[in-house]
Amino acid sequence: MKVKVISRSTDEFTRERSHDLQRVFRNFDPSLRPQEKAVEYVRAVNAAKLDKMFAKPFIGAMDGHMDAVSCMAKNPNHLKGIFSGSMDGDIRLWDIANRRTVCQFPGHQGAVRGLTASTDGRILISCGTDCTVRLWNVPFPTLNSYETSNNASEPLAVYVWKNAFWAVDHQWDGNLFATAGAQLDIWDHNRSQPVSSYEWGTDSVISVRFNPGEPNVLATSASDRSIALYDLRMSSPARKVIMRTKTNSICWNPREPMNFTAANEDCNCYSYDSRKLDEAKCVHRDHVSAVMDIDFSPSGREFVTGSYDRTIRIFPYNGGHSREIYHTKRMQRVFCVRFSSDASYVISGSDDTNLRLWKAKASEQLGVLLPREKRKHEYQEAVKNRYKHLPEVKRIVRHRHLPKPIFKAAALRRTIMDAERRKEERRKAHSTPGSISTVPLRRRRIIKEVE
Amino acid sequence: MEKELGNVVAERILPPTEQEISNEIDVKVKKYMRGEGANLEVLKDKKLKGQLSVIEDLYGKSAKAAAKVEKWLMPSEGGYLETEGLEKTWRIKQETISHEVDILSRRNQHDIILPALGPYSIDYTSNGRYMAIAGRKGHLALVDMKDLNLIKEFQVKETVRDVVFLHNELFFAAAQKKYPYIYNREGTELHCLKEHGSVLRLQFLKNHFLLVSINKFGQLHYQDVTTGSMVGSFRTGLGRTDVMQVNPFNGVIATGHSGGSVAMWKPTSSAPLVKMLCHPGPVSALAFHPNGHLMATSGAERKIKLWDLRKFEVLQTLPGHAKTLDFSQKGLLAYGTGSFVQVLGDLSGAQSYTRYMAHSMAKGYQIGKVLFRPYEDVLGIGHSMGWSSILIPGSGEPNFDTWVANPFETSKQRREKEVRSLLDKLPPETISLNPSKIGTLVAVKKKEKKTKKERDAEEEAAVDAAKGITMKKKTKGRNKPTKREKKKHEIIEKAKRPFLHEQIKEEELSRKRSRLSEEVELPKSLQRFAHKKTVT
Numbered sequence: 002m003k004v005k006v007i008s009r010s011t012d013e014f015t016r017e018r019s020h021d022l023q024r025v026f027r028n029f030d031p032s033l034r035p036q037e038k039a040v041e042y043v044r045a046v047n048a049a050k051l052d053k054m055f056a057k058p059f060i061g062a063m064d065g066h067m068d069a070v071s072c073m074a075k076n077p078n079h080l081k082g083i084f085s086g087s088m089d090g091d092i093r094l095w096d097i098a099n100r101r102t103v104c105q106f107p108g109h110q111g112a113v114r115g116l117t118a119s120t121d122g123r124i125l126i127s128c129g130t131d132c133t134v135r136l137w138n139v140p141f142p143t144l145n146s147y148e149t150s151n152n153a154s155e156p157l158a159v160y161v162w163k164n165a166f167w168a169v170d171h172q173w174d175g176n177l178f179a180t181a182g183a184q185l186d187i188w189d190h191n192r193s194q195p196v197s198s199y200e201w202g203t204d205s206v207i208s209v210r211f212n213p214g215e216p217n218v219l220a221t222s223a224s225d226r227s228i229a230l231y232d233l234r235m236s237s238p239a240r241k242v243i244m245r246t247k248t249n250s251i252c253w254n255p256r257e258p259m260n261f262t263a264a265n266e267d268c269n270c271y272s273y274d275s276r277k278l279d280e281a282k283c284v285h286r287d288h289v290s291a292v293m294d295i296d297f298s299p300s301g302r303e304f305v306t307g308s309y310d311r312t313i314r315i316f317p318y319n320g321g322h323s324r325e326i327y328h329t330k331r332m333q334r335v336f337c338v339r340f341s342s343d344a345s346y347v348i349s350g351s352d353d354t355n356l357r358l359w360k361a362k363a364s365e366q367l368g369v370l371l372p373r374e375k376r377k378h379e380y381q382e383a384v385k386n387r388y389k390h391l392p393e394v395k396r397i398v399r400h401r402h403l404p405k406p407i408f409k410a411a412a413l414r415r416t417i418m419d420a421e422r423r424k425e426e427r428r429k430a431h432s433t434p435g436s437i438s439t440v441p442l443r444r445r446r447i448i449k450e451v452e
Numbered sequence: 453m454e455k456e457l458g459n460v461v462a463e464r465i466l467p468p469t470e471q472e473i474s475n476e477i478d479v480k481v482k483k484y485m486r487g488e489g490a491n492l493e494v495l496k497d498k499k500l501k502g503q504l505s506v507i508e509d510l511y512g513k514s515a516k517a518a519a520k521v522e523k524w525l526m527p528s529e530g531g532y533l534e535t536e537g538l539e540k541t542w543r544i545k546q547e548t549i550s551h552e553v554d555i556l557s558r559r560n561q562h563d564i565i566l567p568a569l570g571p572y573s574i575d576y577t578s579n580g581r582y583m584a585i586a587g588r589k590g591h592l593a594l595v596d597m598k599d600l601n602l603i604k605e606f607q608v609k610e611t612v613r614d615v616v617f618l619h620n621e622l623f624f625a626a627a628q629k630k631y632p633y634i635y636n637r638e639g640t641e642l643h644c645l646k647e648h649g650s651v652l653r654l655q656f657l658k659n660h661f662l663l664v665s666i667n668k669f670g671q672l673h674y675q676d677v678t679t680g681s682m683v684g685s686f687r688t689g690l691g692r693t694d695v696m697q698v699n700p701f702n703g704v705i706a707t708g709h710s711g712g713s714v715a716m717w718k719p720t721s722s723a724p725l726v727k728m729l730c731h732p733g734p735v736s737a738l739a740f741h742p743n744g745h746l747m748a749t750s751g752a753e754r755k756i757k758l759w760d761l762r763k764f765e766v767l768q769t770l771p772g773h774a775k776t777l778d779f780s781q782k783g784l785l786a787y788g789t790g791s792f793v794q795v796l797g798d799l800s801g802a803q804s805y806t807r808y809m810a811h812s813m814a815k816g817y818q819i820g821k822v823l824f825r826p827y828e829d830v831l832g833i834g835h836s837m838g839w840s841s842i843l844i845p846g847s848g849e850p851n852f853d854t855w856v857a858n859p860f861e862t863s864k865q866r867r868e869k870e871v872r873s874l875l876d877k878l879p880p881e882t883i884s885l886n887p888s889k890i891g892t893l894v895a896v897k898k899k900e901k902k903t904k905k906e907r908d909a910e911e912e913a914a915v916d917a918a919k920g921i922t923m924k925k926k927t928k929g930r931n932k933p934t935k936r937e938k939k940k941h942e943i944i945e946k947a948k949r950p951f952l953h954e955q956i957k958e959e960e961l962s963r964k965r966s967r968l969s970e971e972v973e974l975p976k977s978l979q980r981f982a983h984k985k986t987v988t
Contacts, residue, residue, distance in 0.1 A: 006531040006829040008557045028853040029518040039882040042891040
């Protein structure tokens with residue numbers, strides 16, 4: 002006879018000394034964990050609820066401007082620095098960590114309409130309605146704060162030109178920058194006059210963005226409702242697409258540099274493949290008023306938009322609806338938004354003269370996380386993702402409180418669109434089969450493509 | 453040809469031991485896969501297919517990792533009892549075993565004789581460390597089984613019918629003469645649960661924090677012990693019984709009744725989920741296998757039946773009478789009758805239980821309850837003269853999981869676990885026969901078309917209802933018989949209208965369909981005369 006029974010000596014299964022860690026034994030047998038799926042589901046629901054409870058995206062407002070904030074620029078070389086320009090000609094450099102002004106760049110007579118920094122972060126370029134382009138030296142950031150060469154800094158150069166400017170953008174790699182105004186001008190840092198100019202049509206150009214992948218390619222939008230692509234190596238513009246409404250701003254996807262997203266006046270954003278402009282890749286709907294500005298996260302997976310409806314939304318790059326909406330009672334029309342260079346913050350500038358700092362993930366825990374905390378967050382994210390299709394979890398995750406005017410406007414828009422769709426369907430049903438074809442939304446707002 | 457050669461070479465390279473190991477791990481992986489993977493071939497959506505295949509891949513990997521952990525990292529092996537030659541396992545006495553095992557295990561064989569306070573009922577905590585005992589004559593005690601240390605013992609001076617631990621050893625509930633009470637570890641009475649009445653048997657659902665009781669009048673009560681709210685209370689309507697057991701797999705409560713039926717209950721419905729006739733006479737005991745698919749019942753007609761709960765069919769009928777039944781973690785079935793305990797085992801692995809071990813107590817002892825101690829090879833027996841514990845090799849799970857149930861739990865770990873289990877507390881709605889349904893979507897059913905007969909019946913019913921409406925008496929002039937008749941007619945017409953509409957719509961549809969089919973069916977020579985679609 003051979004016999005063995007389970008016998009556990011206490012020494013083997015407990016710690017030796019009191020300052021040792023407790024010993025942990027694992028047995029992953031499913032039969033030890035009855036109803037594990039139900040437990041996991043409850044955890045998913047709880048995780049969704051916790052997420053909602055901790056969703057406090059607003060970090061703080063930065064006040065100092067005397068007029069509406071019209072434009073912003075990131076400092077590519079310094080995470081904490083952001084430039085903002087206002088309608089009264091004031092330009093400020095902010096320290097986001099301390100939420101205060103580091104220095105000001107006085108000089109513009111009218112509104113500042115465009116701001117951009119060179120890729121090395123040394124030079125700031127601004128332009129405005131006073132028909133000047135100004136180049137500024139950016140104060141050098143020391144380890145913890147900016148040098149206190151505070152306040153008045155003199156411009157490196159002031160270039161006066163024939164027309165008022167609407168936007169400026171610097172090349173990602175190189176010495177050129179482009180301004181948009183009556184026409185598109187390409188400038189060099191050291192020349193007082195544009196290196197070259199492009200004109201296509203008579204209407205003014207209102208925004209310009211260089212391609213992050215190909216330094217010589219840029220996209221502009223004009224008030225004749227067109228989006229045009231230019232190649233600086235060619236003497237004439239490459240191609241353009243004309244839409245039904247004006248595009249206010251454009252942003253290239255930094256991870257897929259052939260794609261860009263256009264913030265349109267008709268409340269939608271349109272993602273295009275620059276090689277195929279006859280159809281948008283994706284239409285991002287949710288805003289209820291004109292989208293004023295757009296900026297991609299450095300990860301390229303999502304972008305932030307600011308709208309005239311006083312809200313900021315964050316969209317996935319390939320999703321039709323926003324994942325997040327930010328609003329406060331005091332925030333007015335949003336004119337400019339930027340994603341921070343580490344993809345964890347969003348900065349918005351609005352009509353109420355403030356810059357506002359938001360978290361990109363509303364319920365993210367800031368600060369240094371312990372490994373255990375990190376694992377916990379990852380687990381919660383995973384269970385939430387696993388059960389995201391179930392009604393209870395979905396309802397909690399999707400729910401957002403909206404300001405009343407936005408809620409009403411969204412409902413109205415929905416009614417209008419439903420009515421249009423219904424009418425279309427009925428017309429189709431009552432006409433000869435095949436005589437009416439439905440144009441998908443991705444193509445509906447495009448009038449034509451011009452080579 | 454080359455391919456075949458390659459295969460042959462690969463087989464030769466692998467030494468047989470490695471091959472065996474990989475086979476063994478494959479078998480274990482199956483357990484951790486928790487069922488078949490999704491069939492992705494039928495999916496048409498490529499994106500979804502890709503996402504799902506990634507997820508399935510992850511499942512496979514984690515199952516494999518778990519299987520490897522089981523193969524290589526488990527600290528202890530299970531117990532066993534093997535015989536040579538003509539020896540039979542069921543003839544081996546506890547004394548013989550005690551000579552062979554180590555001194556620690558020998559301490560698990562003991563008889564505690566307490567003749568005065570009469571038949572004892574016992575319960576273990578889920579980690580197997582503590583035992584609560586309840587003597588019929590009011591003796592309640594808590595014992596730490598690791599060092600056989602009596603933690604607390606007190607006398608309630610009242611009949612005590614059953615005792616059950618709540619989520620940890622700090623609290624236990626005892627069914628006393630008039631009401632059940634909740635005590636803490638120090639023996640302080642915390643709650644008197646008057647709503648339950650005089651309870652015959654108690655059970656505790658660990659995942660749901662529900663205390664379940666069945667009282668003298670056959671009423672079933674579910675009480676949430678965290679909030680104190682009564683989640684459900686129903687009359688079973690099947691008479692007085694003290695046979696009640698929880699199915700650990702899904703949290704369903706089963707009660708055995710004197711009519712021979714077993715009913716299964718959940719807290720959210722007053723009607724039983726299942727009512728099955730198991731025995732011709734009264735059901736005397738029942739128990740569930742930890743995997744939840746096997747139920748053992750015993751009847752007064754001296755038969756023990758094993759049921760497959762997936763099909764609700766008898767798997768096996770064994771002779772023998774059982775006053776009490778219990779399944780161990782590894783699936784051994786113990787039953788006690790008179791002063792005799794028999795342990796059955798599924799030794800062949802083909803779901804046929806045969807006798808494994810047996811134990812006789814001293815003559816005249818009446819066994820009231822047998823209960824396997826979790827994570828140990830120990831069977832606890834509560835009987836009329838006290839309580840005993842014997843060794844049953846191979847009954848317990850050898851490897852515990854610190855985060856599930858830890859026999860060496862410190863008070864800090866216990867506190868932490870309490871908080872965690874409260875966070876994961878399941879709502880009572882999660883109790884259902886098939887817990888794997890939870891967390892899945894209900895497939896949208898296609899609207900079934902009504903048959904003509906059904907539609908006619910409905911129409912008739914609607915018309916009858918319309919005819920039955922009593923009309924108000926109107927003022928003079930409006931109450932003329934003609935007007936009343938007209939009104940009545942109108943009401944009936946109104947009731948008929950929706951059905952008529954439906955009929956018209958359907959006829960139209962069928963006409964359209966027939967027109968379409970006509971077009972298709974035209975012979976080739978006539979097709980050129982058919983009405984052509986305008987092409988844009």
